[in-house]
Amino acid sequence: MLLSVIIVSYKVPQYLQLCLESLTRSLKNIDSEIIVVDNASEDATIPLVKTAFPQVKLLVNSENKGFSKANNQGVAVAKGKYLCILNPDTMVPETCFQDVLAFAEKKDDLGAVGVRLIDGTGNFLPESKRNLTTPKVSIQKLLSNGNSYYATNLDETETGKVAILVGAFMFLKRQLYQEVGGFDERFFMYGEDIDLSYVITQKGYSNYYLGKVTVLHFKGESTVKDRQYALRFYGAMRLFARKHFHKSNLFDRLLGFAIKLISQTYAAQEIKKPINLGFERRYWVSDTPNLNDQPDDILRLNWDGLRAAYSEKPQHSRFIFDLEGSRTADVITAMQQLKNRQNTFRIRPSNCNFSCGSDSAHHRGQVL
Template sequence: MKLSVIILNYNVRYFLEQCILSVQRSIKNIDAEIIVIDNNSPDDSCEMMRRVFPEITCIENKENVGFATANNQAVAIAKGAYVCILNPDTAVTETCFKEVLAYAEQHPNMGALGTFLMDGTGDYLPESKRNLPTPGVALKKMMGKGHKKNGYYASHISEKGEGEVAVLVGAFMLLKRDVYNTVGGFDEDYFMYGEDIDFSYRIEKAGFKNRYLGSTAALHYKGESTVRDKTYLKRFYGAMHIFYEKQLSLTSWQKILVKMGVFAARAAHPLLGASAKRQRTHIEQSIVFTNDFSLLKKLSAIYNDELSSSAIAVLEDTILHNTEIIFDADYISYQRIFTFMQQMSNKGNRFKIKPPGCNFLLGSDQSDSKGSVVKF
């Protein structure tokens, strides 16, 4: 088997369904499998899996064992020569896995591979490619200089470019299963956050090269897996402390300074800063791009008839502003949806997607806050 796609789920039932549907499209002509592992979700994720995707292996944990342990569980039963660690709050294009596998085959010494990740507003997520967060680099980020040269983010590669990069994000990581096993998988001392940094670092220490491929895009509703609250801060900065203690050769004085710095950063972190960066704009119109009249009728009831429909040709020639744009993924490919979202980001637009064959819409207006599910 060529590929095993590993999706770790916790309490995001509707986003998980879209993720699987998009992956199924992308692996259509690839010898591949999907493995879902659920960390004791309190919603009906597992019931949905049994009902909608009975053919897919779903491991149902009886407790939340965290990111590292759960992914290691799934990879242990994977059959693919390659594995892709994928968040449930993502969606991929129809050609994603064909493209990343072809790229991987061209780079035999490759460690992990990441792609261009965008949020629900169409904005690029800079954590798609990062430098090693040494204490100095982390300090730059806390001072708002993460995008500078040699900063937290790997700015030496353009967003749409490709090349070697030190650290990738765990929302999308493709690598050979042999490489995964060679480095021992994810370090289970981490519960959530920091595992991807540690994993990327150990891959490179083992002699492989992590790479970034910006020509392939994926959607990541980041707020579904990264809610900025006190628990997040405790886990994130705790993970960074574990990484510094285990992986970097620091003197005793440096360890003391790092511990003080991590504590200070956690105490001073602006919890709402990231979510406040995008101001909500007034929506002047709502348009659904579909050729399904029954869908238009159902959505019109929700939008009180303040909804119009249009053909995809309109998007080819027009840049919309201050518009709620609904994409029907039964009518438009994810590839084109992502392209349109990028073209029309930062223009006051909001985006929602109806996954193929589904009776709900998904969207997110903020990178670091919960998205929305509209059922009809």
């Protein structure tokens, strides 16, 4: 088998449905398997996978074992030459794995491969490519200075070597994953991708950022950005620094104190709600000929009509993309063409009565 895709899911059944539909399209004609490890979601996830995607291998945990341990569970039963660690709140274009596999097969020093990620507003996510998270970089990140945290030397659409990739999409050989011991299970959530990226380079391999492949990552659908999030995120940086760089108890205590201060800032922001952008008009985008349940106040656009509208730069609009009559690659392109003009986006998986999307990388998304 050529490829195994591992997805750890936690309480995001609608986003997982979107992800699995896009994966099914992208893996067509590729000898592959999809493995979903559910971390005790206790919602519609299990019946969804069993009913809508019976070909998916499903592992069900009775408790939330965290990102690292659950991924290691999935890899333990995987059969592919390559692995892709993928978040459930992602949507991949049809040619995603065809392009990544073609790139990987040409590299003798292949470590892990990452791709260009965009959020639910169509904007680039800079954590797609990062520098090594040294203690100095960690402190700067704590102080909201991300210039040294992100690999800004490489343009977002370029391809090149980077130190650190993001766990939302990490592609590598299964043999290499096993060689380095997989994800360090001391990282419950966050930091495990930094650690794995670094360990791979320490073994003499190179990590690559592939900027020509764009994947939608709604980001944070399994996590609320609150005080607990801050403690876990920056605590993971502390663990990474302790593991690889600093054995100093004094430095460790200082970093721990700084993390507590930062977490208090997050706690003060917990009551804030996502900004409601609103919209003046709604568009349903699809090439499906009929839509019986289309609301009276929604405007119909086929894909040719939407592309023609790009030059008009529509604003204050909500675009609902129906995957039943759309390519995932076209949806990803459209979001980037229409971004930053107070437009919002929702995506309806095929044959579903809901759509999902996110208007901010800092807040949970919305299912309608």
